[in-house]
Amino acid sequence: MKNQYKSYPLEEFRRHNESLQKEMARAGIDMLMLSTPENIYYSTGYRSWYTSSLFRPVYVLVPREGDPAIILRLLEKTTVHFTSWTERVYCWGTSSRNLGQLEGKDPIELLTTVLLEIQPDTRTIGLEAGDGQQHFWSLSLLNSMIKSLPGIEFVDGALAIQRARMIKTAWEIEKIRYVCGITEEAILETGKTIRAGVTTEKDISTGIARRMAEKGADKISYLTVTSGVDKYCTFNSYATDRVVQKGEYVLVDISCHIDGYASDLTRVFYLGEISPLEREMAEVASGCVVAAKEAMKPGVPVSEINRICEGFIRNSRFRDYLLHSSGHSIGLNVVEYPIISDDATEVLQPGMVFAVENGVYPYDLDKGVESIYLSFRMEDEVLVTESGAEWITGPGEPVIEIPC
Numbered sequence: 001m002k003n004q005y006k007s008y009p010l011e012e013f014r015r016h017n018e019s020l021q022k023e024m025a026r027a028g029i030d031m032l033m034l035s036t037p038e039n040i041y042y043s044t045g046y047r048s049w050y051t052s053s054l055f056r057p058v059y060v061l062v063p064r065e066g067d068p069a070i071i072l073r074l075l076e077k078t079t080v081h082f083t084s085w086t087e088r089v090y091c092w093g094t095s096s097r098n099l100g101q102l103e104g105k106d107p108i109e110l111l112t113t114v115l116l117e118i119q120p121d122t123r124t125i126g127l128e129a130g131d132g133q134q135h136f137w138s139l140s141l142l143n144s145m146i147k148s149l150p151g152i153e154f155v156d157g158a159l160a161i162q163r164a165r166m167i168k169t170a171w172e173i174e175k176i177r178y179v180c181g182i183t184e185e186a187i188l189e190t191g192k193t194i195r196a197g198v199t200t201e202k203d204i205s206t207g208i209a210r211r212m213a214e215k216g217a218d219k220i221s222y223l224t225v226t227s228g229v230d231k232y233c234t235f236n237s238y239a240t241d242r243v244v245q246k247g248e249y250v251l252v253d254i255s256c257h258i259d260g261y262a263s264d265l266t267r268v269f270y271l272g273e274i275s276p277l278e279r280e281m282a283e284v285a286s287g288c289v290v291a292a293k294e295a296m297k298p299g300v301p302v303s304e305i306n307r308i309c310e311g312f313i314r315n316s317r318f319r320d321y322l323l324h325s326s327g328h329s330i331g332l333n334v335v336e337y338p339i340i341s342d343d344a345t346e347v348l349q350p351g352m353v354f355a356v357e358n359g360v361y362p363y364d365l366d367k368g369v370e371s372i373y374l375s376f377r378m379e380d381e382v383l384v385t386e387s388g389a390e391w392i393t394g395p396g397e398p399v400i401e402i403p404c
Contacts, residue, residue, distance in 0.1 A: 005082040007045035007259065012171050013085040016042050019167070020062050023160035029126040031119060032062040032157050033111075035136040036128060038332040039161060041260050043068045045084040050076050057107050057137040063119040071110045074100050090114055107141065108148050115149075125149075126157020132337050133158040162337035166329055167351040173383060175261040176330065176353055177392050179217070180381045183254055183263035184393045186211035188400075196246040196271045196404045201225040204252065205239035212256045221255035221262060221334050226375060233363075233372035246271050246404040251375050255334045262334045264355040266379035267396050272404045278374065281318055282398035285359045285376040288312035289395065292326055292340075292356045293382045296389035302344035309340070309358050318360045323369060327356040330381065352384040353392065 020043060024032060034040055037051040040060050050072075051058055058072040069088035070080055077100070080089050090103040090110050104110035115122050127142075128135055135142055146154050168176065190207035193199070205223035212220070225239035226232065227250045236253070244250055250269040255262055268282060292309035309326035313319060329336040330353055338346040340354060359377030363369055380394035 006085060007041065007047055007083045008171060010085050012169060013045055015169050017062060017068060019164040020161065021064060023164045024062070024064065024126065027126070027157065027160040028124065029155065029157050029160055030064060030122045030124045031115070032126045032161065034060040034062065034128065036134060037136070038260070039128065042165060042332060044070055044086050046070060046080050047083055047260060048076060048079050050079070054137070057141060059107060061114055066118065069114045069118055071107055071114065074102060088118065108144050111145055112148060122152060124153045124155050126155055126160055128158055128161065129156040130158030132162055165331055166337055166346070167349055168331060168353055172261065172331065173351070173353065175259055176381065179256060179258040179261055180263040180265065180393045182212055182215035182217065183256055183265050187252055187254055187265060187267050191269050191400055191402065194244060194250065194269060194271065194402050196244060199244055201227055201239035201242050201244065204250065208252065208254055216258050217256040219257040221257065222253070224253040226251040229373060232375045233370055244271060249374065251377060253379070260332050262330055262332065263381070264330055264334050264379060265393055266357060266377050267400065268376060269400045269402055271402050274399055274401060279399065281360045281362065281374070282376045284313055284316045284318055286378045286396065286398035288358045289356050289378045289380055293389050293391065296348055296382060296384055298348055298350055298384065298386065300348045302338050302340055302346050302348060303342050306340045306342055306344065309356065313358065313360060318362070320365060321360045321362050323361050324358065326358045327354055327379070329353065330355045348384045350384055350386050354382050355379055356382050
């Protein structure tokens with residue numbers, strides 16, 4: 001019966017670690033040392049509020065072969081047993097409390113113990129050190145670990161981790177499909193409740209959050225709501241008590257998680273009847289995302305998708321209002337590797353999932369982007385398939401008009 005509490009099926013656990021070990025071998029890394037909650041969850045299934053505390057470090061060691069080992073305080077051991085398939089659990093804590101078996105007094109001591117027990121010939125340990133990754137706990141603890149093992153070289157393992165996670169399994173894809181679906185539904189249903197002169201930005205964010213939670217969301221990354229000429233120039237600002245008015249745009253950029261996996265969608269509402277020029281801007285912002293999706297198929301360079309998406313805007317009369325690149329992969333993190341940009345080095349493969357986005361942001365060219373006076377952005381999720389790509393969400397309407 002306890003298997004019902006596992007974060008994911010045993011087969012998923014095996015696939016995740018086989019993917020990590022394949023990329024480790026490719027990078028010449030003997031062992032990965034993981035510290036971020038997302039990577040710990042990916043490799044072991046262990047997921048707990050406990051990792052929100054920055055004072056109680058948790059580490060996972062992924063060897064060349066076999067199951068990963070997890071290092072953490074004794075009081076979390078039962079949660080590991082409930083959520084994870086790994087049997088390699090090493091606990092530290094205060095021995096004087098006599099709470100149970102301890103394998104060491106602290107993470108530094110346990111690191112040596114685990115290495116000797118599961119892979120004594122380790123010569124290199126890969127860290128979450130590069131762009132897109134981070135060491136989650138204190139740098140002083142990391143430095144102490146490195147000093148305690150003078151015979152081992154600590155190297156950057158970020159690319160190995162990112163490449164392992166960039167191809168999603170069927171199970172992961174279904175999680176992303178569901179969480180994106182409830183996010184899209186929550187945005188559209190909340191949009192129907194917006195009333196000019198009555199509804200505040202926080203009313204909108206609260207309505208979206210409530211609807212996502214009702215469908216199972218267990219974490220919200222952000223609820224950004226932008227309305228009114230004073231805020232159009234902001235990209236990632238949270239909702240305020242500002243009341244939305246007739247003749248204004250409301251841009252929402254929303255992300256929530258279910259079972260670890262994230263959504264990321266942007267939609268634009270207009271309170272009233274949009275002008276032909278502004279509708280054209282919105283259609284260009286939407287059209288660039290559609291063009292990118294239509295070009296996605298296995299073997300196409302990710303950088304080419306950015307050129308196509310940006311090129312759609314550059315070939316319009318709004319070419320001067322192109323400001324950023326065209327999206328990113330998505331999974332356990334909202335923004336994952338690879339980024340859809342000109343310098344991306346990966347090619348598309350089946351199982352990659354992207355949040356494709358770009359926009360038209362008119363501004364005074366003499367004053368710079370601080371003078372943005374409108375924001376049109378579209379963002380939808382796309383899955384790369386064996387023969388092309390398919391929409392996970394949308395494609396969204398260029399702009400959703402709310403009668404006033």
